[in-house]
Amino acid sequence: MDVEDFLADLNKSQRDAVTYTDGASLVVAGAGSGKTRVLTYKIAYLLLQGISPHAILSLTFTNKAAREMKLRIAAVVGDAVAKRLWMGTFHSIFSRILRSEAECIGYPSSFTIYDSADSKSLLKSIMKEMQLDDKTYRLNMVQSRISNAKNALVTSGSYQSNKDLIAGDISSKVPLIHEIYTRYQNRCKQAGAMDFDDLLLQTNILFRDHPAVLEKYRGHFQYILVDEYQDTNSAQHMIIQRLSEIHQRICVVGDDAQSIYSFRGANIDNILKFKQIYNNCQVFKLEQNYRSTQTIVNAANSLIDKNTEQIPKTVFSENAVGEKIKVTASYSDYEEGYAVASGILELQENKSYDFSHFAILYRTNAQSRILEEALRKRNIPYRIYGGLSFYQRKEIKDVLAYFRMIANPHDEEALKRIINYPTRGIGDTTMKKVFTAAMEYQVSPWNVISDPQAYNLAVNNGTQNKLRVFSALIESFRDLASNLNINDLATLVVKQSGLSALLYQDRSVEGISRQENLQELLKGISEFCDIKREEGEEETYVGDFLAEISLMSDQDTNTDENRDQVTMMTVHAAKGLEFKNVFVVGLEEELFPSSMNKDNYKAIEEERRLFYVAITRAEEHCFLTYAENRYLHGKSNFCTPSRFLKDIDPSYLQMAEGRGRSFASERNTYNSPLKQPHQAYSQTIVSTENKTNVTTERLKSIPTNTLNSVSIDFAKGLTSGTRIRHDRFGDGKVLTLECSQSDKNDIKVKVLFNHFGEKQLLLKYAKFTILE
DNA sequence: GGCCGGGGCATTTTT
DNA sequence: TGCCCCGGCC
Numbered sequence: 001m002d003v004e005d006f007l008a009d010l011n012k013s014q015r016d017a018v019t020y021t022d023g024a025s026l027v028v029a030g031a032g033s034g035k036t037r038v039l040t041y042k043i044a045y046l047l048l049q050g051i052s053p054h055a056i057l058s059l060t061f062t063n064k065a066a067r068e069m070k071l072r073i074a075a076v077v078g079d080a081v082a083k084r085l086w087m088g089t090f091h092s093i094f095s096r097i098l099r100s101e102a103e104c105i106g107y108p109s110s111f112t113i114y115d116s117a118d119s120k121s122l123l124k125s126i127m128k129e130m131q132l133d134d135k136t137y138r139l140n141m142v143q144s145r146i147s148n149a150k151n152a153l154v155t156s157g158s159y160q161s162n163k164d165l166i167a168g169d170i171s172s173k174v175p176l177i178h179e180i181y182t183r184y185q186n187r188c189k190q191a192g193a194m195d196f197d198d199l200l201l202q203t204n205i206l207f208r209d210h211p212a213v214l215e216k217y218r219g220h221f222q223y224i225l226v227d228e229y230q231d232t233n234s235a236q237h238m239i240i241q242r243l244s245e246i247h248q249r250i251c252v253v254g255d256d257a258q259s260i261y262s263f264r265g266a267n268i269d270n271i272l273k274f275k276q277i278y279n280n281c282q283v284f285k286l287e288q289n290y291r292s293t294q295t296i297v298n299a300a301n302s303l304i305d306k307n308t309e310q311i312p313k314t315v316f317s318e319n320a321v322g323e324k325i326k327v328t329a330s331y332s333d334y335e336e337g338y339a340v341a342s343g344i345l346e347l348q349e350n351k352s353y354d355f356s357h358f359a360i361l362y363r364t365n366a367q368s369r370i371l372e373e374a375l376r377k378r379n380i381p382y383r384i385y386g387g388l389s390f391y392q393r394k395e396i397k398d399v400l401a402y403f404r405m406i407a408n409p410h411d412e413e414a415l416k417r418i419i420n421y422p423t424r425g426i427g428d429t430t431m432k433k434v435f436t437a438a439m440e441y442q443v444s445p446w447n448v449i450s451d452p453q454a455y456n457l458a459v460n461n462g463t464q465n466k467l468r469v470f471s472a473l474i475e476s477f478r479d480l481a482s483n484l485n486i487n488d489l490a491t492l493v494v495k496q497s498g499l500s501a502l503l504y505q506d507r508s509v510e511g512i513s514r515q516e517n518l519q520e521l522l523k524g525i526s527e528f529c530d531i532k533r534e535e536g537e538e539e540t541y542v543g544d545f546l547a548e549i550s551l552m553s554d555q556d557t558n559t560d561e562n563r564d565q566v567t568m569m570t571v572h573a574a575k576g577l578e579f580k581n582v583f584v585v586g587l588e589e590e591l592f593p594s595s596m597n598k599d600n601y602k603a604i605e606e607e608r609r610l611f612y613v614a615i616t617r618a619e620e621h622c623f624l625t626y627a628e629n630r631y632l633h634g635k636s637n638f639c640t641p642s643r644f645l646k647d648i649d650p651s652y653l654q655m656a657e658g659r660g661r662s663f664a665s666e667r668n669t670y671n672s673p674l675k676q677p678h679q680a681y682s683q684t685i686v687s688t689e690n691k692t693n694v695t696t697e698r699l700k701s702i703p704t705n706t707l708n709s710v711s712i713d714f715a716k717g718l719t720s721g722t723r724i725r726h727d728r729f730g731d732g733k734v735l736t737l738e739c740s741q742s743d744k745n746d747i748k749v750k751v752l753f754n755h756f757g758e759k760q761l762l763l764k765y766a767k768f769t770i771l772e
Numbered sequence: 773g774g775c776c777g778g779g780g781c782a783t784t785t786t787t
Numbered sequence: 788t789g790c791c792c793c794g795g796c797c
Contacts, residue, residue: 061786091787196787264785364783551787572784594783633782634788
């Protein structure tokens, strides 16, 4: 492929950022400025320069981002090459490395990954064992202190000797955090488990304590790229720094103005101070916004300008000027919902938008209920994002817990979940004894259960027998697991554990839904095996499956995106997305900014960035609404308009007629609700004048290079050029067929799919039909 | 072991 | 207001 042609799709600064590959670089990418585009092109560019895909490490924050990027790169360089890239989330890439180096740091390579619920449950047990008052030691607080420590690379050992932390805990009246942390860490290790934070912390420990291992990966990863750098925490930053220290070929991309995850340990200084850490660092600024109207971009700029700590940049748009941002006051949260619903319907009718062109963004999930009600009353289809993800549902976690016990029986949290589910007469009393014995002998509860006598477990013969039956069940699964693929194993486990019988005797609505979820899981497992098989892996075992899904979130499982629905989500969840029309609701003091952050200047700046993220999601229309009264925790509260509304240059705003007060001068002076005429609903938000045609530049599809490998034109009626429809990848065209020399039935088909780029499929497993 | 009711509580959550 | 957790009771 011609490199010049390929670069012609980029603007000057994007091109400069892509082609600079000699040393460290920071790409400051304003909202909507083609950040992902630069990353994908840069990787493709490196590959076209002849760099091995193997030598490129590229890190993202979500699986979805990694997958999409891989797909786009595959469209340029082909699936086979893209597949060999080290591309994924920090957590998935480093869990992979940790698995292969696990024994250096004393973990089994089949270690379990504890999700946040597992780690909560373990902490709860520990605090109970320590007889701590759970009102003083609040679970969420304890968990976040430990998590913050890990993200700041403070191990349990260094926590204990850190005077500031200890003093801080004493003054917060929780002096025993260090003790909880130490016990927690020991228990995780005993269970052969790492929590999400461990994946980063242990990687650092591995690299710190094993120079040879570090050298190996340093040599391996010749180029390192990191997306969303503003959201990295210290642990991630340190891993990157260690790996890139020698060659300095690191490129980080991000936008300091969109750093909104400090509460999860993200450290905005990582991006602000990047230049100081890497001398000779080149800075590229992507300042042209291709997403939004000029008005939206300018309004967002005027807002973020009020923050003090930021990298100077001038984001601009050459799109249409667009309409002003409409600000609407409503009497109550209820009417705010009504106003939003009316706004959607009106705009939709006037400009023939689909429902899927709208998003409603809010600060807290609790706000969704009332909005949902308003939309439902007006028959507006919607989809709420957030809430329990598929893998967090009880019935799913139960099945997965059996798998976890099979892969790693020392997994204490999995054991707790299933030992008496379905009921086997092993109750709390027995388990308490088991845990006490486990602690006394410094072994895992599984060790105790599988050999009670060795650990002097004081239980009667009946109980001993029950334990024996349970451990025999798990052992029998474990015996099978090494020769049985996960698909067959899953069917067997669900049946023999008694789970399916239990689930299927419940005929209630919820029960039926649980059964459906179980079926969904089994279907998912079967598809997972199919995918692996098509990619050339004959069998997938329980460990492979767990390794993959324990780092998946609901973001990855969202299917049926094609429905025409209004999107409702928190502002946090909307990061990285874009919509033609955006409603940002609940712009009130105490809510946005959140009351928890109002006294802290840094926190207020983060809330302001959050608002910036919200506004910049909009391509064509942006609406801001607030209510004067809102139900919160069961009682009605008077609300003051958000201070952030005053931060936006008023020339980009339009107050909804009739009720558009100047909140700038009237804070706290609006009429009391009693004096307010109880008019039914607020003014509708949309004005029909100023129809502007906003043209948003769409990313051009990446051109595909041609292939020239030898084709063997037979097998199932396929020849190169045949159009097929694949069950999952949709329509595509066969490029080549290739027959393995050892096995004539082993035919690989390269197909160029319209939406998924180039894929290599194994003919005997691929599910497709021939078109024409 | 499962069900019911009272009390306390309440952001945001890429992994 | 509504959810979750715990403790008490059957």
